[in-house]
Amino acid sequence: MIKEAMLYDKLEGNKVHCRVCSHRCIVADGRRGFCRVRENRNGILYTLIYSTVSSEAVDPIEKKPLFHFYPGTLAYSLGTVGCNFRCKHCQNWTISQIEVDGANTVEITPEEAVQRALAVGARTIAWTYNEPTIWYEYTYDCARLAKEAGLATAYITNGYITAEALEHISPYLDAFRVDIKAFTEDFYREVASAKLGPVLESAKLARGLGMHVEVVNLVIPDHNDSSDEIRNMVRWIYENLGPDTPLHFTRFHPQYHMSGLLPTPIRKLEEAHRIATEEGMKFVYIGNMPGHGYENTYCPKCGTLLIQRNAFSLLEYDITQAGACPKCGEAIPVVSAAYDE
Numbered sequence: 001m002i003k004e005a006m007l008y009d010k011l012e013g014n015k016v017h018c019r020v021c022s023h024r025c026i027v028a029d030g031r032r033g034f035c036r037v038r039e040n041r042n043g044i045l046y047t048l049i050y051s052t053v054s055s056e057a058v059d060p061i062e063k064k065p066l067f068h069f070y071p072g073t074l075a076y077s078l079g080t081v082g083c084n085f086r087c088k089h090c091q092n093w094t095i096s097q098i099e100v101d102g103a104n105t106v107e108i109t110p111e112e113a114v115q116r117a118l119a120v121g122a123r124t125i126a127w128t129y130n131e132p133t134i135w136y137e138y139t140y141d142c143a144r145l146a147k148e149a150g151l152a153t154a155y156i157t158n159g160y161i162t163a164e165a166l167e168h169i170s171p172y173l174d175a176f177r178v179d180i181k182a183f184t185e186d187f188y189r190e191v192a193s194a195k196l197g198p199v200l201e202s203a204k205l206a207r208g209l210g211m212h213v214e215v216v217n218l219v220i221p222d223h224n225d226s227s228d229e230i231r232n233m234v235r236w237i238y239e240n241l242g243p244d245t246p247l248h249f250t251r252f253h254p255q256y257h258m259s260g261l262l263p264t265p266i267r268k269l270e271e272a273h274r275i276a277t278e279e280g281m282k283f284v285y286i287g288n289m290p291g292h293g294y295e296n297t298y299c300p301k302c303g304t305l306l307i308q309r310n311a312f313s314l315l316e317y318d319i320t321q322a323g324a325c326p327k328c329g330e331a332i333p334v335v336s337a338a339y340d341e
Contacts, residue, residue, distance in 0.1 A: 230276075
């Protein structure tokens, strides 16, 4: 469905300036932005994907991954087509890098999305699979209705949203699960066709706006896995997002234009975990490694096992209703709690 876009300026010569993502495209008449789903028609910017859904699923919230946000509950998950990144390793490239004109999609209105989420017993609506920022008008309308219906909301994002767009949606957006794909501008430029700086700024802003923030770093062999780079990233997270921020180091599996690489060695993920712990991060996880002990949540003070996971399933949950470790009383920052009565 085509609808006039939000957050853009009209310029001379029928050009428009899009202010939704940090590319801040200036789009000539008849052209599309970098995301390929926002088009200038006679000086008016339109989204080409309002209510256009390529992917719909009911997932465990742990699959996002969000480990400290209503653990053990379901997320009604929606994705569309297009992206404002060009990641060479994208696992969802069949929807993120396709042209909307040739995509296989269905229409789900915001009202229908909320009703479907309620019908399946989801606690959260999550916009995921591709970048939700480029779907801004739809996610904004969905999020408003979701909050009215008592649902939580989550962006699973590359973090390239502008400050004005994030502030505008912030009353209706609860969780901001952001990828920090690397900690060098070279990686972002060469691998994602983007910049690191805006990602860091949006993560800080989301935290400042009161959203629940979790960080994912996909560790890619010989691209972003040096000990110094990991340590620098962790120090930034500690100083700007806080030591309680859940940090996920996930295993890379060869995809798309990086299919010739090897998967991340387990020892490298464990090294990243060690570095993050040494730097004071309290909740550090290893992902894409089902059954690994670092999928679990432990009390940072006494080491008690609090949440045991296997892949995306909760096997044990032992945090008090007051949000504390039952053994030592340490506060555990988890939004709500599984099985709370």
